Amino acid sequence: MKKLLLLTSLLLLAAAPFFGQIDLPLDKLLQSGTMEHQVFFELRLPRVLLAFLVGGILSLGGLVFQVVFRNPMSTPFTLGVASGATLFTAIAIIAGFSTFSPLFAFLGAMLTVIVLFAIAARFQNYDPTALLLVGIALSFFYSAALMVAFYLSTLQESYEIMRFTMGSLDVVGFNNIWLLGMVSGLLLGLVYHYRKAFQALLTSYEFAFLQGIHVKKLSYTLLFGVSVAVGVAVSMTGPIGFVGLIIPHILKTLYRVSADKLLWQSFFYGGIFLVLSDLIARNLGESDLPIGVVTSFVGAPFFIYLLLQRKS
Amino acid sequence: MPLTINNYADGILHGVSFEVQRGENLIILGANGVGKTTLAKVLCGLLPSDAVNIGGMIPSQTYSEERAKRINYIPAKMEVFDSYLSVAEFLSLSHFNQTISIDEALSKLNILHLKTHSCQTLSSGESQLVLTASALLHSAVYTLFDEPTANLDPTRMKMLFELLKNDTTLPSKIIITHNLDLAYRLGFDVLYLKEGRVAFHGSSEAFFDQTHLDALYGSSVQKVNNHVVVAL
Numbered sequence: 129m130k131k132l133l134l135l136t137s138l139l140l141l142a143a144a145p146f147f148g149q150i151d152l153p154l155d156k157l158l159q160s161g162t163m164e165h166q167v168f169f170e171l172r173l174p175r176v177l178l179a180f181l182v183g184g185i186l187s188l189g190g191l192v193f194q195v196v197f198r199n200p201m202s203t204p205f206t207l208g209v210a211s212g213a214t215l216f217t218a219i220a221i222i223a224g225f226s227t228f229s230p231l232f233a234f235l236g237a238m239l240t241v242i243v244l245f246a247i248a249a250r251f252q253n254y255d256p257t258a259l260l261l262v263g264i265a266l267s268f269f270y271s272a273a274l275m276v277a278f279y280l281s282t283l284q285e286s287y288e289i290m291r292f293t294m295g296s297l298d299v300v301g302f303n304n305i306w307l308l309g310m311v312s313g314l315l316l317g318l319v320y321h322y323r324k325a326f327q328a329l330l331t332s333y334e335f336a337f338l339q340g341i342h343v344k345k346l347s348y349t350l351l352f353g354v355s356v357a358v359g360v361a362v363s364m365t366g367p368i369g370f371v372g373l374i375i376p377h378i379l380k381t382l383y384r385v386s387a388d389k390l391l392w393q394s395f396f397y398g399g400i401f402l403v404l405s406d407l408i409a410r411n412l413g414e415s416d417l418p419i420g421v422v423t424s425f426v427g428a429p430f431f432i433y434l435l436l437q438r439k440s
Numbered sequence: 441m442p443l444t445i446n447n448y449a450d451g452i453l454h455g456v457s458f459e460v461q462r463g464e465n466l467i468i469l470g471a472n473g474v475g476k477t478t479l480a481k482v483l484c485g486l487l488p489s490d491a492v493n494i495g496g497m498i499p500s501q502t503y504s505e506e507r508a509k510r511i512n513y514i515p516a517k518m519e520v521f522d523s524y525l526s527v528a529e530f531l532s533l534s535h536f537n538q539t540i541s542i543d544e545a546l547s548k549l550n551i552l553h554l555k556t557h558s559c560q561t562l563s564s565g566e567s568q569l570v571l572t573a574s575a576l577l578h579s580a581v582y583t584l585f586d587e588p589t590a591n592l593d594p595t596r597m598k599m600l601f602e603l604l605k606n607d608t609t610l611p612s613k614i615i616i617t618h619n620l621d622l623a624y625r626l627g628f629d630v631l632y633l634k635e636g637r638v639a640f641h642g643s644s645e646a647f648f649d650q651t652h653l654d655a656l657y658g659s660s661v662q663k664v665n666n667h668v669v670v671a672l
Binding site: 253329330331332338386387 | 521
């Protein structure tokens with residue numbers, strides 16, 4: 129079952145760039161200079177890689193957040209990183225800097241991370257619940273600010289902001305892919321480096337503390353790492369919901385092993401899930417569906433189905 | 441490497457001081473809500489305080505395996521977030537003492553059959569035994585047990601008593617309990633907390649002297665055939 133899934137996924141990953149609105153015959157594809165060649169290497173391939181890397185970051189980020197907060201509802205967006213990015217994108221669009229909106233999105237995400245950890249540093253004790261609540265409060269604040277942005281914007285600007293919140297995997301060339309690949313590598317390396325201590329976090333704060341682990345430092349390091357990686361991802365694609373919530377849960381139900389043994393799988397299948405969602409988005413209708421819509425449409429019913437299966 | 445607490449005070453405890461030497465055992469007794477668990481958490485560093493010292497180390501300000509090797513606390517209830525973390529994996533997290541294997545520790549508590557079970561599926565009694573196994577594998581110099589027999593059936597309570605009585609793996613055991621017969625039969629020194637203060641700290645014999653018991657509990661605690669019995 130697991131091997132079959134892996135095999136199917138690898139096939140899907142390899143086949144994904146060949147599907148799209150334009151058919152790409154193999155013979156023309158390998159000839160440089162043709163339109164097909166350009167579409168494949170400048171649009172399709174980067175797009176599949178972007179989907180894979182972003183899906184991987186969101187899914188692994190979700191797994192880490194759920195363990196650090198010991199809360200199965202946490203997602204990489206729980207602390208408000210995505211809302212920060214969205215608000216700053218809106219500001220960029222309204223201020224007439226829409227060409228720089230990815231940079232603004234990244235700044236918004238990072239500012240959120242900095243504000244969060246500055247507040248966390250003022251807590252007397254380590255208190256993940258309080259951090260979670262600060263994140264939720266920040267999200268609400270950003271939502272309100274985004275409403276103001278909508279109110280002040282023209283119709284055209286509103287539409288642009290709206291499109292960002294729906295997520296998009298449009299990409300040309302490999303510049304962003306290299307950056308995202310590096311960020312993914314760093315995130316995987318960070319979590320993998322702390323995997324032994326991460327396993328202790330699967331128990332409780334007290335138990336991990338008694339094994340000599342600096343739970344506060346470890347948790348903040350992991351949350352910081354994930355938030356930066358998610359910030360980079362969101363600045364390129366906009367917030368794509370649900371991946372970070374459901375993929376870790378699906379993998380746990382499927383593999384029936386503890387979360388520390390699902391690090392690579394989380395990244396890989398999170399990536400596969402977004403590649404698959406993007407395939408659906410690109411091929412279903414006349415024009416591309418927003419990716420965030422597809423992940424939720426596919427993910428939510430499947431997630432509920434899994435929860436029902438578990439109960440019986 | 442003595443364990444000392446010097447004039448510790450908070451909302452519940454008022455000026456608690458005592459010392460335990462390496463190799464000494466201690467029983468902590470006292471009414472519900474008197475602050476026994478709070479005291480244990482202060483001693484192991486879970487509640488920050490610089491009143492505690494273990495051989496020059498303040499537990500709440502130290503983060504290393506060195507602290508873990510000096511003091512450990514076994515709570516009354518097991519807390520595990522992950523649904524699939526197995527007993528063996530749980531135990532491997534605190535496996536500092538390599539002279540004893542996970543199988544040996546489980547066998548000592550007659551729960552080898554639970555090795556591959558998920559921690560979340562254990563009954564409260566089973567999880568208490570798993571926690572005790574983790575204490576053996578951890579083998580800190582000082583191990584605090586918070587009501588280690590609270591959820592055990594009579595057979596397993598007897599087994600755990602024998603284990604605590606005859607164990608040589610753990611240099612110093614500090615046991616919080618409400619089971620007076622367990623406390624009496626173990627014969628360890630007794631620390632009795634009353635209204636947030638140390639009301640008694642001395643030998644088992646002095647504590648379980650019938651006149652002393654009468655003074656503490658009225659006539660409801662009696663010594664019968666060399667056992668301490670609560671008359672209901």
